[in-house]
Amino acid sequence: MNYKFAAADMDGTLLNDENEITPYTVEIIRRAVSQGLIFSICTGRPIQGVERYQKQLGIQGPVITYNGAMILDSADGRVLYKQELEADDARLILEAGLNYDTTMCIWSDNKLYGNKLNDRIQEYSQPTKVTPLLMPSTGQLLAQGITKILWYDDTLKIQQIEKELQNTAPFHNVTFCTSKPFYLEFFNSQVSKAAAIDRIGELYGFTPDQTIAIGDGFNDLSMIQHAALGAAMANAPEGVKECADYITARTNNEDGVAEVLGKYILNI
Numbered sequence: 001m002n003y004k005f006a007a008a009d010m011d012g013t014l015l016n017d018e019n020e021i022t023p024y025t026v027e028i029i030r031r032a033v034s035q036g037l038i039f040s041i042c043t044g045r046p047i048q049g050v051e052r053y054q055k056q057l058g059i060q061g062p063v064i065t066y067n068g069a070m071i072l073d074s075a076d077g078r079v080l081y082k083q084e085l086e087a088d089d090a091r092l093i094l095e096a097g098l099n100y101d102t103t104m105c106i107w108s109d110n111k112l113y114g115n116k117l118n119d120r121i122q123e124y125s126q127p128t129k130v131t132p133l134l135m136p137s138t139g140q141l142l143a144q145g146i147t148k149i150l151w152y153d154d155t156l157k158i159q160q161i162e163k164e165l166q167n168t169a170p171f172h173n174v175t176f177c178t179s180k181p182f183y184l185e186f187f188n189s190q191v192s193k194a195a196a197i198d199r200i201g202e203l204y205g206f207t208p209d210q211t212i213a214i215g216d217g218f219n220d221l222s223m224i225q226h227a228a229l230g231a232a233m234a235n236a237p238e239g240v241k242e243c244a245d246y247i248t249a250r251t252n253n254e255d256g257v258a259e260v261l262g263k264y265i266l267n268i
Contacts, residue, residue: 004206007042008257009215013233016253028258032265033059040064042193044179047072049128066148068196069187081199083188084145089171093149093186105150108141120152148187155181179219194226214260231260
């Protein structure tokens with residue numbers, strides 16, 4: 001099949017456990033792009049958490065951030081698409097987070113705000129090198145627009161909260177899922193990594209049956225199931241692997257992304 005586009009998740013997929021892209025994977029991505037493939041990093045991170053990796057790859061093209069809530073052109077930083085939380089939903093998520101007394105990481109206007117400037121939000125901010133700011137009034141945040149809200153807590157508490165919200169969530173146009181066992185992310189229901197791939201397809205002229213999606217987490221399921229070739233990493237949980245067309249033999253520490261591109265793009 002003639003694949004024109006490939007998207008790869010970052011954490012646990014493109015990045016190894018040292019938060020690096022290996023030189024071999026960089027080489028394979030560059031070779032695939034040189035043969036005409038459009039390659040896109042596809043992450044829940046903001047653009048600040050992607051920039052150094054994009055520079056390392058040395059390629060230009062679309063970058064999917066905030067799980068698809070914002071797509072940027074890496075060449076000039078231009079926003080190609082964005083979809084924020086609806087104000088009423090964002091307010092309800094913030095209120096619920098305060099009631100649960102959880103650490104909230106709030107992305108608004110590409111800035112990171114927190115209801116608590118504690119060790120958790122400091123740790124969360126490290127990969128992006130963004131200094132977290134104390135949350136201003138809810139009204140000010142809503143006026144700026146909120147791209148994504150993430151709750152960071154003990155894994156068992158996050159599991160319990162997610163279970164409760166599935167039955168009693170007061171908001172409506174919101175998707176929430178765990179990206180790590182201790183992260184619960186909230187974004188507009190129109191937002192997904194799959195929808196972002198379709199947006200890019202409209203801009204760059206390819207269809208879903210010409211796409212590859214590679215991931216390891218449950219927040220990658222939409223694109224893994226939507227792409228013509230959905231690949232799950234060897235280190236992905238069983239629930240993700242069950243939905244994939246292909247499971248890599250190699251983990252994120254063993255160039256799993258390079259394995260997929262080598263096999264299906266470069267025929268090596």
